Amino acid sequence: MLAGFLTLFACQLAGEWLQRVLGLPLPGQVLGMFLLFILLCVRGALRDDAVPEGLSQGSQRLIELLPMLLMAPAAGVFFLGAGFADQWPGFIAAVSVGTVLTMIACGLLLKMLTRGRKQGHD
């Protein structure tokens, strides 16, 4: 698992470095994600399709931790203070109405684009 962490940290470090050198507007860790994805594709094409055991475990552990890592920042919503009071209507409308509209639009578009193809294997 520690070997997996080494891969993840190294990819993030490389991503941070690229971001600084190229002055990209993308976060370093997102670049790191792309780098790891490319690495896995190259490795898959050359040697072995399977993800290395350590990397598989390490990434699984971190992804499982996500709900816990997100709690503390999410709690900040309750401490935005009086300055945010007049922002709630727009905020609530954007996350509720906006999300429902997005799912309707995407569902209809994807349904139209895949019409005539075979049904999903469910």
Added chain:
Amino acid sequence: MTELMHTPLFGLTLTLLAYQCAMWAYTRSGKMAMLHPTISGAVLIAIALKALQLDYFAYYQDINWLNFLLGPATVALAVPLYRQLPLLRELAGPLLVTLFFGATFACASALLLAWWLGATQETLLSLMTKSITTPIAITVTEEIGGITSVAVGSVILTGVAGITTISWLFERLNIRDDRLWGFCLGLAAHAIGTSRAFERSPVAGAFASLALCLTGAFTALFVPLAVSWFA
């Protein structure tokens, strides 16, 4: 004695305790969307801080190193994405078109609705990342100058809005293909939607993870660029 309450040890203990309680309630309720650990855990932390009269920002500083883990966790998302590669190839064209359209629509609809209801520029910047997974949303929001707490709140509530309405909605729209169901939920409602999709079927879950990764990557690329052009 009270100085113990201002140590990272106390902050971390409080966080883990809130997580355990939230997880217990979530599992006990049969995974009710409103009780997702990120939501219920955040409520528990807020109640505890208010009850103990602790400052949120001091607490956040104490557990700041936990946020460090969001970096490698973002990189780790490449692994499930890589595993979905064969599934992606099968429907690549329609999925990519829907991705470009949907990710832009998610962002634009949120901005228009909030702007129409009088949101400030800072709030608008924090809403742009509402449909992408939180670790990416946090870094992008910091990059473009939004408020992290608002961004995280919008991501979480977007997820809740997605998973509480999708079954009803897609039944009405007559969309029953698990691939479409999963992809749309992952696109609009990121990780929370993805875990809900896995409860429907493995195929729905795989397509949701795919949409989660692609929407995150696309929005992370597009939002900072769009902001630097227009702002």
